[in-house]
Amino acid sequence: MQRVDELDTPVMVVDLDVLEGNIKRLQDEVDALGLTSRPHIKTHKIPTIGHMQLAAGAVGITCQKLGEAEVFAGAGFTDILVPYNILGAPKLERLTRLARRVRMTVSVDSEVTARGIAEASQEAGTDVGVVVEVDSGGHRAGVQTAREVQTLARAIADFPGVSFQGFMCYPSRPQMTDLWAEARDLLSRDGIPVNVISGGGTGAQRLSKENGCTEHRSGTYIYNDLSVLRSGNCTLEECAMNVLVTVVSTSCPGYSTIDGGSKTFTNDALRQDDALRKGDSNGHVREYPDVFLERMNEEHGVLSLSRLPEGAPRPKVGEKVHVIPNHACGTTNLHDVVYGYRRRNGEEIIEAEWPIPARGKIR
């Protein structure tokens, strides 16, 4: 029986009781709203956890890259959405190979992309589901108006090899209510059925419902992180992911340095306005809530002690502490393995050692 504090650091550890609670809570909420749940696996990248999400009631999963979909299709998942524009011969070949075995749906925001998928799928003799991505304000992908949705949906409906399924956006936002209604209305007049309207974002399930979605995609809720905590969408007790690190230096006055930096946590900033970010930590140290992770190099995380009350205990060289990172998904992507534990009689007992097979799938 191994305890978390016996692990070499830095190492990612997940509280299994909290994880299971997060899965149940989200599914209950989405059920109560009358939405289907299609969790995004990018946060954990581990098929075992995906199966827990399916067992709780998810209708399928979301993967952001084909490489992730390949891992999960190989692990028994049969209904996969990749909300991304798939382009180029190598990816189209991989997409149709997947579509021969499992139900694949992808998003598009241009006719160029839709046509490429249709041609590849027709040639392969497969059927790929397609949803139109709409920009909900992030300005990274997605068409802008309901009219553009209609134009693209009409084209997709006419293409062979693909089935138009509906729309999606990320994240759900208040302004989508009118846009979804208008798009639904336009397609209804065209006689093009809309099977799914997919919204997303941890904490945004109620907004997805208000928008008129049928489906909700959440990723980060499974672990939660400092960004979700600071945005008010979880409590400290609902944060399942920790990185255990060791204090390696206290020789610079006013600072303590831990053995995890941007190669362990990423340099992803907190998802909130600059004013808050400036004064906030880049990681919550459970044992020392008053220290803040001021900055990171690849292998160094520098804890500022400037807010510690006079005379308060300070991190010591060799001491191990638990850090909740800014961004769970990015952190997962940097680790090859995660340990699952349960807290029993004040000890953290390790119960699972999970490799992370969909880590690093950039293609």
Place this chain on the structure above:
Amino acid sequence: MQRVDELDTPVMVVDLDVLEGNIKRLQDEVDALGLTSRPHIKTHKIPTIGHMQLAAGAVGITCQKLGEAEVFAGAGFTDILVPYNILGAPKLERLTRLARRVRMTVSVDSEVTARGIAEASQEAGTDVGVVVEVDSGGHRAGVQTAREVQTLARAIADFPGVSFQGFMCYPSRPQMTDLWAEARDLLSRDGIPVNVISGGGTGAQRLSKENGCTEHRSGTYIYNDLSVLRSGNCTLEECAMNVLVTVVSTSCPGYSTIDGGSKTFTNDALRQDDALRKGDSNGHVREYPDVFLERMNEEHGVLSLSRLPEGAPRPKVGEKVHVIPNHACGTTNLHDVVYGYRRRNGEEIIEAEWPIPARGKIR
């Protein structure tokens, strides 16, 4: 014969002619200064490239984690510096295992750390070289004064299982000249020989010499990146690393989106002052020097077109472009493989496909 533009994206590609030129140039400069060179492998994490650095004249290598040292010791490297405080039973066991086979040197900045290494090394019957780390202003690790160097050096010199070798800092900075001189002087009076004074930083070899160093550690010079370019320490022609990406969306007015984001490039900021950073790109797009990589999500990189001259060509969906990232080392850590190519008759012909075995070695 495969060309770079036939690769699926995003993918890391390195110009081998430029890489070879960078190795030669740095070695020539360090030779001319009368310093030894101990390149940091964290930028490439590939033994083949490390062997090219040794062949050019490097006396050994620098690794930042034991996991990297294990990969390189297994690939024939026999003289490895790990400039990091090694703490805890698992790491001490791994350090002494390495020290049985190769010459290992580590840095310390506290007696706690030095004593742990000495005890483990004595028990294992090995000898570990130790240098004292001094803070050159980064405030992440290192003792503060020459007197502290002396105190720690005396302790190390008295410990069994370890050999005091000298001092190190990162990066070299003007103020180190006086500190090194004072530390050398104090130890000379103590009769403790100083075998090495090790400075570091790409572009800082001249400063290492002025500081009074005997050795220089450079990492990023091997590939260079946008941070090195912007700091004036390389030219655009000396940037060997590119990430080939595909434009996947042009549907958001004023933007084009590429299929590489923070999971491909990191969110590491440019190493320069905030004023410059605000207006600068998070990646140089070779084909479109006037677009700038404004922001990234994990799988999306958003290129702003706001600075493109009126009527200038714009990135099109499906087009592939070369991006020089902000930070080469962080980017390497996100990729499992890199392709080496040479430009011949206007084509980029692939010559090498290198796995990156020391990627992700966070422990």
